[in-house]
Amino acid sequence: xxxxMMILGAWIASGLTLFILSFLYEDNPLFKVxxxxxxxxxxxxxxxxxxxxxxxxxVVLPISVGDFFPVIPSILGLLLVTRLHPKHSWMSRYGxxxxxxxxxxxxxxxxxxxxxLKQVEGTIQPLFRLAGTGAVDWNWGVAISGILLAxxxxxxxxxxxxxxxxxxxxxKISRVGIYFLMVYMGASFGTTVMGRFSLLYGRFFDxxxxxxxxxxxxxIVMLLVVIAVVAVFVRKGAKNAQENAH
Amino acid sequence: xxxxRNRKKERLLYLVTAAVMLLPIVMPLPFPTLAPSxxxxxxxAAVESLPDSAPVLISLDIPPAxxxxxxxxxxxxxxxxxxxxxxxxxxxxxxIAIGSAQEILAEAAALENAVYGRDYVxxxxxxxxxxxxxxxxxxxxxxxxxxxxxxxxxxxxAMSGVSSLRDLALVAQIGAGFQSFPPWIAYAxxxxxxxxxxxxNAGAEPTLRPFFSSxxxxxLIASTRGAAEYEGMLGxxxxxxxxxxxxxxxxxGLCLLMLTALFL
Numbered sequence: 402x403x404x405x406m407m408i409l410g411a412w413i414a415s416g417l418t419l420f421i422l423s424f425l426y427e428d429n430p431l432f433k434v435x436x437x438x439x440x441x442x443x444x445x446x447x448x449x450x451x452x453x454x455x456x457x458x459x460v461v462l463p464i465s466v467g468d469f470f471p472v473i474p475s476i477l478g479l480l481l482v483t484r485l486h487p488k489h490s491w492m493s494r495y496g497x498x499x500x501x502x503x504x505x506x507x508x509x510x511x512x513x514x515x516x517x518l519k520q521v522e523g524t525i526q527p528l529f530r531l532a533g534t535g536a537v538d539w540n541w542g543v544a545i546s547g548i549l550l551a552x553x554x555x556x557x558x559x560x561x562x563x564x565x566x567x568x569x570x571x572x573k574i575s576r577v578g579i580y581f582l583m584v585y586m587g588a589s590f591g592t593t594v595m596g597r598f599s600l601l602y603g604r605f606f607d608x609x610x611x612x613x614x615x616x617x618x619x620x621i622v623m624l625l626v627v628i629a630v631v632a633v634f635v636r637k638g639a640k641n642a643q644e645n646a647h
Numbered sequence: 648x649x650x651x652r653n654r655k656k657e658r659l660l661y662l663v664t665a666a667v668m669l670l671p672i673v674m675p676l677p678f679p680t681l682a683p684s685x686x687x688x689x690x691x692a693a694v695e696s697l698p699d700s701a702p703v704l705i706s707l708d709i710p711p712a713x714x715x716x717x718x719x720x721x722x723x724x725x726x727x728x729x730x731x732x733x734x735x736x737x738x739x740x741x742x743i744a745i746g747s748a749q750e751i752l753a754e755a756a757a758l759e760n761a762v763y764g765r766d767y768v769x770x771x772x773x774x775x776x777x778x779x780x781x782x783x784x785x786x787x788x789x790x791x792x793x794x795x796x797x798x799x800x801x802x803x804x805a806m807s808g809v810s811s812l813r814d815l816a817l818v819a820q821i822g823a824g825f826q827s828f829p830p831w832i833a834y835a836x837x838x839x840x841x842x843x844x845x846x847x848n849a850g851a852e853p854t855l856r857p858f859f860s861s862x863x864x865x866x867l868i869a870s871t872r873g874a875a876e877y878e879g880m881l882g883x884x885x886x887x888x889x890x891x892x893x894x895x896x897x898x899x900g901l902c903l904l905m906l907t908a909l910f911l
Contacts, residue, residue, distance in 0.1 A: 425661045450742055455774050507777045511833030515863070519837060523861025589853045592870060595894060596716060596849035599871045601668055602893045603715025609672050 411616040416623040418604050423627050429634045431627060474499075524554050553581040660904065667900035671892040683876040686859050690844045690866025691880050693817060694727050701816035702734045702809045706831065707748035708741040708822030713848055718751060719886035720846045720874035721821045725755030725767075727881055733816075734805045735767035738783075738791070740776045740827060749795070764798075768805040771795035777830040784812045784839055812839055817865075821846035828855060836863055846874070 420435035460471045477496040484493040526547040530538040559571060560578035567575050612620035683691070697703065705724065709717045728735045739748045752769055761767055770791040773779045782790040787810060793799050800806045808814060818835045820828060820843070828845060836843040842865045847855055849870035859867040868877055871894060874887035 426658060446743070454742070454772070459774070507781070511777070511829060511837075515829065515833040515837050515858075519861055519863055520857055523857065523863075585853060589850075592849040592852050595870055595872075595898070598668070598894045598897050599716035599849065599890055600712060601664075601897075602672075602890045605665070605668050605893075606672055606715070606890075609669070 408616055408619070411611040412619040412623065415608055415611040415616075415620040416626075418608060419620070419623050419627045422604075423631055426631055427635055427638075429631050431630055524550055526550065552577070557581050663900060663904060664897060667896045668893050671889065671896055675889060676892050681872070681876045681879055683880055684873065686856075686867035686869070687873050687876045687880070688866075689859075690846075690868050691727070691877065693842060693844050693865040694724070694731060694733070694819075697731060697733055697816050699732045700734060702736060702805075702814065703728055703817040703819060704736045704738065704812070704815050706738050706740055706818075706820040706822070707751055708739060708744050708820065708827045709747050709751075710741060710743050710823055711747060713823040714747055715886070715890060716848050716871055717821055717823060717846065717874075718747065719871075719890070720868055720877060721751045722755050722758075723874065723878050723881055723883055723885060723887075724819060724821065724846065725752060726759050726883065729755060729759035729761040729766060730881075732766075734809075735761075736805065736809065736815075737767065737769040738779075739772045740779060740830070741822065742772050742774075744822070745772050745795075765804050768800075768803050769795045770800075776827070777834065780812075780830040780834045784834055786811050812841060815841060817841075818843040819845070823848040824851060832858055832863055844868075 417435045417438065420431040421439075423429055424432040460475050463469075463471050477499055480492045481496040482493075483489045483491075526543070528544045528547050529540075556574050556578035558578070560575040560582065562571075562575075565571060608620045610616070612618055694703070705721075705728070707721055709721060725735060735752070737748060737752050739745050749769055752767060755761070756763065756767060763769075770787075771794065773790055775782075779790055787806075788800055791800065794803060812818065812835055818831060818841050820831045822828065822845075828847065828851070831843055831845070835841045843863075844866035845855060845858075845864055846868045847870075852867075852869035855864070855867060855869070858864045868874060871887050871890045874885075875891040878885045878887050
């Protein structure tokens with residue numbers, strides 16, 4: 402039974418992967434089937450998970466054993482739905498107030514300390530250190546890196562300072578900041594491309610694995626099916642376009 | 648006509664990309680020996696320097712879409728932890744990552760003969776992300792009174808002596824997307840002064856690298872390349888090395904295509 406399910410899973414996985422990839426050639430019904438299935442499964446999974454692992458586990462079960470504390474946040478959460486009815490939408494403000502307060506209380510200290518103060522501390526690096534004997538511990542790499550870091554941060558901050566018109570010296574400094582931003586954007590784009598290639602490798606590796614006799618040549622058969630369906634669909638589309646032209 | 652020609656060029660590009668990605672899969676190439684980069688060295692050292700039986704927490708937040716990129720890294724970390732005889736406590740903050748988290752822990756345990764309950768435990772998932780981390784900072788049992796299979800934590804040897812995040816020797820997180828990392832950096836590292844290491848996807852690296860440079864993170868492994876270097880340090884021939892081969896081919900092929908387009 403396990404082996405049958407494994408093989409069935411391989412057929413479904415390879416089929417849906419190829420359906421999605423068929424969009425690269427032309428939009429077609431197989432792609433639409435896979436796309437709608439993906440959306441439906443995502444929403445269905447999220448809904449089922451929320452009902453059984455959040456609502457049932459965190460609200461219904463505690464209330465059933467006499468712990469009524471979850472009632473208060475549950476009511477506040479349900480009141481959020483009143484937002485849909487303008488006459489009664491004032492009731493949703495209480496739930497939103499709790500959400501905003503909780504989110505701010507959690508996010509602000511974290512953002513101020515972690516993303517701001519600690520980063521400022523990390524940016525201000527000494528160019529050299531004094532060793533215990535009074536001698537200077539100098540490293541060219543550390544010194545240049547520290548200068549580059551300080552110049553990059555300050556010039557980038559200058560670029561985003563819009564209270565003063567960017568002209569003269571400020572314009573020159575903010576232009577340096579733009580170059581640093583461009584380097585960051587390029588690095589970010591490059592790493593994203595690399596990440597996407599990793600994901601593509603994963604799909605291709607699975608397609609290759611599922612094309613073996615162990616999985617009854619699932620990928621190969623599904624590929625032929627996709628090619629056949631797309632060919633028929635494209636031919637039909639071309640024929641319709643010709644008839645419409647006449 | 649112009650649209651048709653462009654569509655043909657696009658399809659050619661897709662075919663070339665597919666071909667260069669498939670080549671290393673169909674004809675596996677030897678793995679390159681990569682010198683480990685700074686974040687990877689520190690990551691490895693952070694785990695290696697821990698004493699025997701030290702408890703470490705691993706937050707496995709790998710969405711299924713990022714399995715090819717992050718699963719080899721997660722497996723390698725768990726294997727290193729099991730080899731070092733550390734007690735691994737697994738959690739998940741991302742509800743769609745629960746399945747892959749259990750799979751990774753079980754697979755690593757099988758490879759290193761680790762026993763559930765004695766060497767590792769999987770606590771599961773709870774809603775709240777940052778609230779889960781802050782709650783665990785006070786008391787793990789208040790957030791996870793039982794493990795994922797319903798066993799009370801008191802009866803699990805892997806959890807002995809661990810009542811909150813303060814009792815951990817190391818906090819690790821392997822996940823994708825920048826949004827999942829700030830709670831651990833803010834509430835485990837900065838607030839509780841715990842050593843933390845992170846493994847992330849390539850897209851999150853530029854945003855997380857400053858946290859490693861500032862010393863907030865003890866180690867950072869990003870993308871398939873970092874995972875391949877890490878596997879090399881551990882002597883593991885895992886998925887990251889073969890993935891890196893394929894990516895390298897694809898990127899070289901893409902660069903050659905772009906250069907061809909520029910000059911022809």
